[in-house]
Amino acid sequence: MIKAIPQLDQVASAIDAIKMKQNTRLLAYWPSYGCATFDQLDAMSSIIEARIHFSLVIRTTESIDNVEWRMADLRAPFEDTRHVTKNEYNAYVETLNLGANRIPGEWLGIKYWTFVKIFGFKQHLCYYRYKCFKMSTRTLGSSVQSTTDSLHLSKRGAPLRVLARTRCGSSAFIGVLNTGFLWVTFYIDLENKGCFMFDPLQEEANYKTIKKSMTRIIEGVLEMEGLLEYKELSGCKQRDGSSCGVWCIAILEILLSDETWDDCMYNLLPYLRMRFLYKAIAFIGKTEGIQS
Numbered sequence: 179m180i181k182a183i184p185q186l187d188q189v190a191s192a193i194d195a196i197k198m199k200q201n202t203r204l205l206a207y208w209p210s211y212g213c214a215t216f217d218q219l220d221a222m223s224s225i226i227e228a229r230i231h232f233s234l235v236i237r238t239t240e241s242i243d244n245v246e247w248r249m250a251d252l253r254a255p256f257e258d259t260r261h262v263t264k265n266e267y268n269a270y271v272e273t274l275n276l277g278a279n280r281i282p283g284e285w286l287g288i289k290y291w292t293f294v295k296i297f298g299f300k301q302h303l304c305y306y307r308y309k310c311f312k313m314s315t316r317t318l319g320s321s322v323q324s325t326t327d328s329l330h331l332s333k334r335g336a337p338l339r340v341l342a343r344t345r346c347g348s349s350a351f352i353g354v355l356n357t358g359f360l361w362v363t364f365y366i367d368l369e370n371k372g373c374f375m376f377d378p379l380q381e382e383a384n385y386k387t388i389k390k391s392m393t394r395i396i397e398g399v400l401e402m403e404g405l406l407e408y409k410e411l412s413g414c415k416q417r418d419g420s421s422c423g424v425w426c427i428a429i430l431e432i433l434l435s436d437e438t439w440d441d442c443m444y445n446l447l448p449y450l451r452m453r454f455l456y457k458a459i460a461f462i463g464k465t466e467g468i469q470s
Contacts, residue, residue: 181212186226193219239268247449251442255435256428259453267452270459351400352434354426355391362388363426365433366396366406373406374433378416378425385410413439424450 183189192206193216202216214222242264252260351366362384365374373392377384389408397403414425428450432439443450 179212180214180218180222182210183222183226184208184211186223186230189219189223189226193223235271238271242267242271242452245448245452247446251445252449253440253443253446254437255431256443256446256450256453259456262456267456270456274459350434351396352430353396354430355388357384357387360384361422361426363430364388364392364396365430366392366400368400368402371402371405371407373408374411375408376411376414376426376429378414378422380410380412380415411439413441414443417444421447421451424454427454 184192188208192214196202196204196206196216196219205213205215206219207213245264249260349367349369351368352364354361354363360377360379362375362377364376366372367374375385375388375392377388392406392408393403397406411429414429416422416425424447428443429439
């Protein structure tokens with residue numbers, strides 16, 4: 179008989195142990211909590227995760243309520259949500275399915291698609307923001323055509339992931355690259371054979387990594403070996419430890435819209451986080467509606 183609900187990691191470990199034994203009739207036992215069946219463990223896991231999710235919803239809506247920005251700092255292409263109220267932002271968060279969400283080719287489980295992590299744009303979630311962004315760039319007046327979704331290379335034994343897309347009748351090739359601890363991005367002008375690289379930390383070592391990735395993989399994919407001229411985009415520099423994903427997506431959107439960077443955009447960081455969260459949730463809802 180179970181006396182109290184254990185911690186989530188304890189419940190998860192017990193579930194895994196029973197699955198390894200391939201016998202769901204086994205009982206999990208803790209001296210402090212008592213015994214639990216496999217079905218009880220599964221129910222407890224759902225209850226604990228639900229509590230966590232509801233807490234994240236509350237914290238995210240509170241964060242949205244506290245977001246402030248000056249309308250005078252808004253610049254293209256980020257003005258499209260200037261009239262969206264905080265009530266509308268919160269409504270999107272509160273109505274997001276807490277189960278698994280699907281965008282074409284990807285399952286977004288809630289364990290990865292948690293509210294505060296989206297709102298904070300943590301590094302390992304930039305992938306999902308980019309998936310939503312690159313598949314909805316047709317709103318910028320571009321037709322997006324897939325050339326490659328995912329490419330891999332190694333850096334000291336660790337995989338680097340490159341996600342890329344062509345646009346505008348193959349006039350440009352864009353992508354984001356994860357170095358293992360940071361997201362960086364690139365924009366290749368195919369007509370003028372120029373590659374614009376952006377590292378949110380503005381570190382020379384990261385730019386060398388981007389260029390190495392371009393020369394080892396992307397140039398070959400595009401059949402442009404040795405033809406690209408590389409340029410570093412130095413106007414924007416990350417000022418905290420968690421906004422690299424925001425600035426990567428923002429810089430791509432600026433380049434795709436033929437706009438220019440303005441230092442006042444630093445003041446828009448809270449607004450941009452909220453805006454990208456809004457667009458990601460809206461995109462998930464749209465694709466769910468199409469598939470249903």
